[in-house]
Amino acid sequence: MSLALTASHVRKSYNGRPVLEDVSMSFDRHGVYVMTGTNGSGKSTFLRISALIDDADSGEIVFSSEEGILKHDIRLKRRITLVLPQIGIFNTTVFKNAAYGMNIRGVPGAETAKKVEEVLAFVGLAHKKDQNALTVSSGERQRLGIARALVIEPEILFLDEPTASIDEKNSGIVEDIIMKLKAGGKTTVIMTTHDKDQAGRLADTWLIMHEGRLIPHS
Amino acid sequence: MFLTESFKTAFSLIVHLNAELLGIIFLSLRVSGSALVISTLIGLPLAAFLGFRKFPLKGTFVSLLNTFMGLPPVVVGLLVYLFLSRSGPLGFLALLYTPAAMIVAQSILALPIVASLSYSAIVGVDPIISQSSRTLGATPYQVSLTIMKEARFGIMSGVIAAFGRVMAEVGAILIVGGNIAGYTRVMTTTIALETDKGNFELALALGIILLSISLGINFLLHLIQKKGTIRA
Numbered sequence: 001m002s003l004a005l006t007a008s009h010v011r012k013s014y015n016g017r018p019v020l021e022d023v024s025m026s027f028d029r030h031g032v033y034v035m036t037g038t039n040g041s042g043k044s045t046f047l048r049i050s051a052l053i054d055d056a057d058s059g060e061i062v063f064s065s066e067e068g069i070l071k072h073d074i075r076l077k078r079r080i081t082l083v084l085p086q087i088g089i090f091n092t093t094v095f096k097n098a099a100y101g102m103n104i105r106g107v108p109g110a111e112t113a114k115k116v117e118e119v120l121a122f123v124g125l126a127h128k129k130d131q132n133a134l135t136v137s138s139g140e141r142q143r144l145g146i147a148r149a150l151v152i153e154p155e156i157l158f159l160d161e162p163t164a165s166i167d168e169k170n171s172g173i174v175e176d177i178i179m180k181l182k183a184g185g186k187t188t189v190i191m192t193t194h195d196k197d198q199a200g201r202l203a204d205t206w207l208i209m210h211e212g213r214l215i216p217h218s
Numbered sequence: 219m220f221l222t223e224s225f226k227t228a229f230s231l232i233v234h235l236n237a238e239l240l241g242i243i244f245l246s247l248r249v250s251g252s253a254l255v256i257s258t259l260i261g262l263p264l265a266a267f268l269g270f271r272k273f274p275l276k277g278t279f280v281s282l283l284n285t286f287m288g289l290p291p292v293v294v295g296l297l298v299y300l301f302l303s304r305s306g307p308l309g310f311l312a313l314l315y316t317p318a319a320m321i322v323a324q325s326i327l328a329l330p331i332v333a334s335l336s337y338s339a340i341v342g343v344d345p346i347i348s349q350s351s352r353t354l355g356a357t358p359y360q361v362s363l364t365i366m367k368e369a370r371f372g373i374m375s376g377v378i379a380a381f382g383r384v385m386a387e388v389g390a391i392l393i394v395g396g397n398i399a400g401y402t403r404v405m406t407t408t409i410a411l412e413t414d415k416g417n418f419e420l421a422l423a424l425g426i427i428l429l430s431i432s433l434g435i436n437f438l439l440h441l442i443q444k445k446g447t448i449r450a
Contacts, residue, residue: 088349
């Protein structure tokens with residue numbers, strides 16, 4: 001099963017200043033959607049609303065699958081995930097950080113261990129699994145954030161500026177991870193970036209957030 | 219000479235595990251340990267409630283809690299005495315001059331320390347932790363547990379600080395315990411009494427042990443704080 005997401009007439013203001021003005025867009029299953037736009041254009045706000053972390057002032061976010069229209073409940077929230085630009089690292093090992101999503105879902109230990117090992121290898125952090133996650137570099141931290149999201153096998157993975165605060169080498173590794181997800185065909189990736197070259201390399205669909213409106217890149 | 223002799227006898231009492239000395243130490247640990255368990259069982263949920271909920275006058279309540287961290291032990295002792303004395307509202311429980319009364323008094327002294335320091339630890343957790351757990355599908359309850367877990371070193375520091383305070387406390391337990399030999403006499407009250415009597419050896423022996431416990435507590439605190447401040 002897989003999810004599709006439709007945003008209809010989404011509006012959001014902060015302190016009376018409109019950030020999103022009537023955003024409507026459909027995200028079909030699978031593929032990589034990349035949003036670019038200037039600072040404060042509303043990309044992150046839209047991502048947070050779409051990932052059900054924040055509420056819109058008006059408009060609608062609808063998730064659907066083969067089961068039909070889905071309710072915005074915890075079951076749906078557990079099928080999607082957002083990786084924030086600043087990764088909130090728990091003060092424990094890399095392994096336990098990555099296992100968090102499975103632990104809160106009550107997945108048995110052996111199954112969790114197998115999946116976590118697999119994902120840590122996928123993002124190139126297997127050798128750091130016993131290290132305290134607070135001591136890893138910023139690039140590794142970003143990869144750990146993605147690993148933590150991938151462990152739960154989200155149907156939609158939202159990535160907010162995944163390479164904004166990391167060096168070129170780690171940025172390349174993160175791009176490789178996104179390319180592998182694209183090739184895997186199981187996860188829809190909806191991400192934001194400032195890097196237009198990166199958008200060109202990764203996007204199946206390139207969107208531009210301009211003055212609170214989302215438009216396709218021509 | 220007098221000091222040297224006193225210290226010699228004091229160390230001898232410790233080394234030979236004097237029965238009276240052991241009894242006093244054991245009672246002190248039992249009373250303060252029980253008070254710590256009670257204050258933690260109440261203080262931690264209270265800290266969590268304050269940390270996670272919004273309600274009117276919350277700021278005032280937190281300020282009060284902070285103020286109570288410096289409660290004078292003799293005042294607590296006096297209030298507990300008034301409540302537990304025969305003519306007091308809880309006099310029917312017949313708890314005055316028992317270890318239970320001492321536990322009550324010490325719990326009252328420890329509670330604001332545990333609650334206030336735990337509250338500070340909880341609200342001090344970076345909000346990004348709460349957001350990250352939400353993005354990974356945690357329920358509000360799981361988010362709260364995650365924050366508590368992240369605050370664990372601060373919470374442990376609060377609990378240990380409270381233990382240090384009640385172990386060294388003398389005013390409250392002297393009033394409500396009565397310093398009865400073999401029953402409610404603990405380290406601090408014995409030191410006070412024996413010093414008064416001029417029997418410095420036992421007082422010194424207990425002082426050395428009390429200082430060692432205090433040193434142990436501070437060492438533990440240091441270790442916990444060190445572990446809690448790991449950063450890249």
